Amino acid sequence: MASLSVLLAACDGDEPSVFRCGIPCVNSPYLGVLDITNQSLRPGVDAISPDGQLSVRWTAGVMASTKTAIDAITVSPHGAASVALATGQAVPIVGARFDLTVTRGDTSTSRKLWFAGATTEQGDEDPTFTITRYDIRTDVDPGADHEDFGRIGGESWWSICPTIEGGSNLAVLLPATHADADGGVGWVALDDEEYAIACDGHSLAKGLTELNVVPRAGDARGYGHARYSSLMQGWQAVFAGESRTFFGAEVGIRDTANDPPLFDTLDSLRRRTPAAGEYEWILESVYRDTGDEARGAQCKFTTHPLRPLGAHRNPAYDPPVDLLSGWRSLPECSGDPSRYGDVAFYSLAPAQSDGSQSP
Numbered sequence: 001m002a003s004l005s006v007l008l009a010a011c012d013g014d015e016p017s018v019f020r021c022g023i024p025c026v027n028s029p030y031l032g033v034l035d036i037t038n039q040s041l042r043p044g045v046d047a048i049s050p051d052g053q054l055s056v057r058w059t060a061g062v063m064a065s066t067k068t069a070i071d072a073i074t075v076s077p078h079g080a081a082s083v084a085l086a087t088g089q090a091v092p093i094v095g096a097r098f099d100l101t102v103t104r105g106d107t108s109t110s111r112k113l114w115f116a117g118a119t120t121e122q123g124d125e126d127p128t129f130t131i132t133r134y135d136i137r138t139d140v141d142p143g144a145d146h147e148d149f150g151r152i153g154g155e156s157w158w159s160i161c162p163t164i165e166g167g168s169n170l171a172v173l174l175p176a177t178h179a180d181a182d183g184g185v186g187w188v189a190l191d192d193e194e195y196a197i198a199c200d201g202h203s204l205a206k207g208l209t210e211l212n213v214v215p216r217a218g219d220a221r222g223y224g225h226a227r228y229s230s231l232m233q234g235w236q237a238v239f240a241g242e243s244r245t246f247f248g249a250e251v252g253i254r255d256t257a258n259d260p261p262l263f264d265t266l267d268s269l270r271r272r273t274p275a276a277g278e279y280e281w282i283l284e285s286v287y288r289d290t291g292d293e294a295r296g297a298q299c300k301f302t303t304h305p306l307r308p309l310g311a312h313r314n315p316a317y318d319p320p321v322d323l324l325s326g327w328r329s330l331p332e333c334s335g336d337p338s339r340y341g342d343v344a345f346y347s348l349a350p351a352q353s354d355g356s357q358s359p
Contacts, residue, residue, distance in 0.1 A: 029160040029171060029197045030142040031111050034102045036160065037179050037196055037204070041073045046103075047194050050181040054104040058113070061098040063091065064153075070096060075175035075195045077219040079208060080132045081115070093134075094118050112139040114157060119170065123212035125263045129221055131209055133170035133200065136160045161199035165248075168200040172208050176216045177225065179204055184243045185236070185296070187229035187289050188215050203235040211253065211263040227257050229289035230342035237313060237345070238287070238296030240326050249313040252281045252346035256337040266346065281346035282311040284320075286333055288341030298340040299333035313347040 029036055036056050038047040046055040061070030061083065069086040073093065076082075081093035098113045114137045123129030137149060137157040145162035147169050163169040178191035179198075186203060188196065198205035207213050207228050213221050215228040223231065234253070237244035255261035266281055282304055285297035302310050302321060309319030310327065320327040337344050 028202065029136070029199050030146075031100065031102065031113070031138045031160060032109075032140040032142055034104070034109065034111075036100070036102070036113070036138075037198070038194055039073075039197060041075070041193055041195065043071070045193065047178070050179045050186065054102055056100060056102050058098040058100050061096055064095050064097050064114070070098070073195070075173050077175060077214060077216065077222070078130060078132070079173045079175065079214065080130070081134070081173055081195075092118070112155070113160070114138070116157075124210070125212040125265075126221060129212040131172065131212070133168070133172055133209075135169075136171050136197065160197070164199075164201035171197050171199050172205050174198055174204070174208065174215055183241065185238050185241060186232055187291075187295070188225050188232070190216065190225050203232040206235055207231045211255075211265075213262055221262065223255075223257075223262065226289055227342040229295075230257075230287050233289055233296045234287035234343050234345045236296075237284070239285075239324065240296075241293055244312070244314055244317055244324070246314050246316075250348050251284075251313055252348075254344045254346075255342070256286060256340075256344050257342040279348045279350055282307055282349045283333055284310075284312055284345045284347045285330070286337050286341035286344045297327075297330065300327055300330040301333040303332065303334070307349070311347045311349060313345075318347075 034054060035049040035051065037050055038056065040047045040057060043058055043060065046057045048055050062068060063070065063085065070083045071086055072084040074082050074084065082090050083093050083096050084090050093115045094117055096115045100111050100113055102109045102111065115134055116137050117135035119133050121131050123131055138160050139155050139157060141158050142160060147159040147163055149157040159169040161169045161171050174196040176190055176192050177196040178189050178194050179196045180187055180189060196204065200209065207223065213223040215225045216222050217224040252266045254264045254266055283301040285301065286299055287296055288298050289295045300310050300321065302308050307319065309321040312318040312320040312324065317324040333340060
């Protein structure tokens, strides 16, 4: 695959941290120090946390305005949620409150979850795709960067998601999805009885919010769970079992699994102001979730005339052939990129006036 030169206007930034980074993780949905990413659609059914350390179940739910009992949750293919009421009605989830039981080992904790509001916006990659973000709150403080809403209705409430750069502390919902993690690397799997809560700015959310694709196959924007996992690991720049990204890294992304691609952020960029200079995209790698220790970056790109040692979004690893142990052993990204993985990630490099990249 040859490099693609594009002039920069605005790029998708990487997430602030890895998919899971201990307790607490700065950009995961938390109830206190308890990870509540995975949720069941039915009451009384356990959903296991991504790290396998605890289970979450909702034991009862009501619509706060009417106190009507909730029998089940439904999440649409694009992440809009509704609830089935005991009266037989189906209504949007906003206003629903749930009693949760979170169990770790022999210790169980009873807490609450409140879907307090929602916003919608049109997708960038697909204007027919509607992104629904939820304001989800809990009655136990998750710690730093989680908004404190004070006392409402006699109870104290905090956002389950941290406030990211730009001010959002909202979450999106991924239907039929169970999130898993091993250390700092995440992936997703099909589970028709669950949905996953993904905080804005998180690699788990960005496929939906930035590229308008969802994990479950079958929908026009359904990427498939394995490919969505590859996309998550590309956001994280996973290599050799670790996330290699950093907060604010600028990346270009192209779907290599579909023809035509479901997303391609390389061609839609406008020119920066002249003072900012011109930039071009240089292929970093093609990413795939292999399901083992080789997951993440699958090939190196060293055929650019002025980047014979490759390019990486993170200055700590740029050039990767010299600075990232094991990168040299990757095969060359040549020919059809789908041979190597599901999604290609590009890093930015300043371009010379003739369009070539400065060393």
